[in-house]
Amino acid sequence: xxxxxxxxxxxxxxSIHANAQDRYFTRNGKVTFLSDTPMEKIDAVNSQAxxxxxxxxxxxxxxxxxKAFEFEKALMMEHFHENYVESDKxxxxxxxxxxxxxSSVDFNKDGVYPVKFKGTLLLHGVTKDLNGQGVxxxxxxxxxxxxxxxxxxxxxxxxxxxxxxEKVSNDVKITVDAIYAKFQK
Amino acid sequence: xxxxxxxxxxxxxxxxxxxxxxxxxxxxxxxxLSLLGDEPNKKEFVKNAFKATRVISAQSMEQVAAGVLDFRxxxxxxxxxxxxxxxYGLDQATIRxxxxxxxxxxxxxxxxxxxxxxxxxxxxxxxxxxQGKGKGSIPFSLIFISGVVKDGLEWxxxxxxxxxxxxxxxxxxxxxGRKFSDVFSLQLMPTLVHRNxxxxxxxxxxIYSMGVGGRIKLTRRLALTAEYFYNLPDQLSATNTNPLxxxxxxxxxxxxxxxxFTNALGMNERSLITDTNGSWEKGDIHFGFNIxxxxxxxxxxxxxxx
Numbered sequence: 001x002x003x004x005x006x007x008x009x010x011x012x013x014x015s016i017h018a019n020a021q022d023r024y025f026t027r028n029g030k031v032t033f034l035s036d037t038p039m040e041k042i043d044a045v046n047s048q049a050x051x052x053x054x055x056x057x058x059x060x061x062x063x064x065x066x067k068a069f070e071f072e073k074a075l076m077m078e079h080f081h082e083n084y085v086e087s088d089k090x091x092x093x094x095x096x097x098x099x100x101x102x103s104s105v106d107f108n109k110d111g112v113y114p115v116k117f118k119g120t121l122l123l124h125g126v127t128k129d130l131n132g133q134g135v136x137x138x139x140x141x142x143x144x145x146x147x148x149x150x151x152x153x154x155x156x157x158x159x160x161x162x163x164x165x166e167k168v169s170n171d172v173k174i175t176v177d178a179i180y181a182k183f184q185k
Numbered sequence: 186x187x188x189x190x191x192x193x194x195x196x197x198x199x200x201x202x203x204x205x206x207x208x209x210x211x212x213x214x215x216x217x218l219s220l221l222g223d224e225p226n227k228k229e230f231v232k233n234a235f236k237a238t239r240v241i242s243a244q245s246m247e248q249v250a251a252g253v254l255d256f257r258x259x260x261x262x263x264x265x266x267x268x269x270x271x272x273y274g275l276d277q278a279t280i281r282x283x284x285x286x287x288x289x290x291x292x293x294x295x296x297x298x299x300x301x302x303x304x305x306x307x308x309x310x311x312x313x314x315x316q317g318k319g320k321g322s323i324p325f326s327l328i329f330i331s332g333v334v335k336d337g338l339e340w341x342x343x344x345x346x347x348x349x350x351x352x353x354x355x356x357x358x359x360x361x362g363r364k365f366s367d368v369f370s371l372q373l374m375p376t377l378v379h380r381n382x383x384x385x386x387x388x389x390x391x392i393y394s395m396g397v398g399g400r401i402k403l404t405r406r407l408a409l410t411a412e413y414f415y416n417l418p419d420q421l422s423a424t425n426t427n428p429l430x431x432x433x434x435x436x437x438x439x440x441x442x443x444x445x446f447t448n449a450l451g452m453n454e455r456s457l458i459t460d461t462n463g464s465w466e467k468g469d470i471h472f473g474f475n476i477x478x479x480x481x482x483x484x485x486x487x488x489x490x491x
Contacts, residue, residue, distance in 0.1 A: 073479075089367075
């Protein structure tokens with residue numbers, strides 16, 4: 001029993017050590033969203049998303065500054081900030097979750113690794129469960145993580161006024177695309 | 186005491202194990218993003234102090250964005266005290282059709298045609314200081330507007346030697362404004378209007394005026410607005426009054442409708458400041474509205490290729 005415990009403790013200690021090493025991060029992840037209706041297409045790009053992945057646990061986080069979304073039309077941007085996401089009040093959207101099959105991803109070996117994740121998305125002051133799928137592509141030491149999923153604006157208490165119901169879709173498609181680098185403290 | 190010893194060492198190992206578990210746990214709970222450190226305190230421009238580029242008839246501290254063309258219709262009905270014969274003013278209409286274009290996010294130019302006196306006005310608006318948020322940012326905006334207004338009526342006395350320059354009036358305006366909160370914005374508008382020709386030798390060519398405009402946001406889509414110009418005394422004739430307008434901005438999702446009551450028919454700075462003669466007390470009040478439609482002529486860089 002004693003030996004067993006000692007071995008376990010050492011293992012844990014080692015894993016903590018590994019923990020500190022095996023983190024990947026980005027400061028310029030790309031997040032886009034698309035609201036597509038026959039009347040109007042609204043898309044926006046944000047290239048300043050930050051994210052950290054902890055390989056040992058599979059935990060990862062994503063943070064997006066709402067003000068950094070760029071729009072094709074200035075009026076869309078104004079409405080986005082003023083009327084929909086209220087970015088002065090809720091400046092950030094944060095996803096916190098876990099990659100369930102992180103053990104199947106080898107960040108040191110070239111390959112395409114499909115992953116499943118689950119967690120919670122904070123948007124417009126509302127936190128909701130969000131599960132989805134993504135892909136890690138490792139090529140020549142470059143790690144690219146990407147995913148796309150659909151969220152419902154009504155889940156996050158973002159109202160669409162009846163006058164523009166035909167122009168703004170309640171289903172918004174989100175795509176995430178980020179190149180990760182090893183985190184060194 | 187072999188028993189005690191074994192117990193002690195066992196407990197030490199056990200505590201060590203527990204501790205390693207705990208520390209592993211605390212690691213997992215760490216906020217991963219905090220590893221990246223605090224984000225640099227980015228300076229950010231304060232936007233949307235007003236819903237539109239006009240408070241009501243006067244310019245606001247907002248401008249159209251770069252590459253955006255704004256087609257704006259300002260419309261004022263007749264006086265509400267005209268009675269039922271005049272449908273309380275609805276029979277008459279005075280309008281200004283205007284185009285405003287954002288050369289950059291700080292420079293905007295515009296041209297407008299008013300039915301009143303058939304005037305054409307051209308102006309440039311430049312935001313020298315932009316109110317910001319974050320460390321070291323300036324807490325107010327400072328905007329300059331310079332414009333010229335051309336009278337388009339036929340000469341009242343064709344016998345006289347009428348110069349083209351006599352049709353012109355110029356105005357210079359500074360807007361010192363601040364968005365105090367999401368709810369409240371206020372701006373001061375010191376203005377100088379220079380008229381090349383005046384009716385009598387007693388009339389002054391230069392008229393100094395101090396304007397004030399404000400907004401109170403009632404809900405996300407509804408705001409109360411007001412503007413007033415105080416003309417320094419003894420500049421204009423006794424029949425002239427100071428323009429006061431009170432209105433609401435309604436955001437429908439795609440457009441902003443501005444509805445208001447005003448004693449002024451002027452929709453450019455010259456006519457607004459020097460031609461107003463309605464009196465609120467006597468009921469010389471006009472109902473009016475502004476509507477606008479924007480066109481994105483030049484897309485932002487990141488969308489250029491789409």
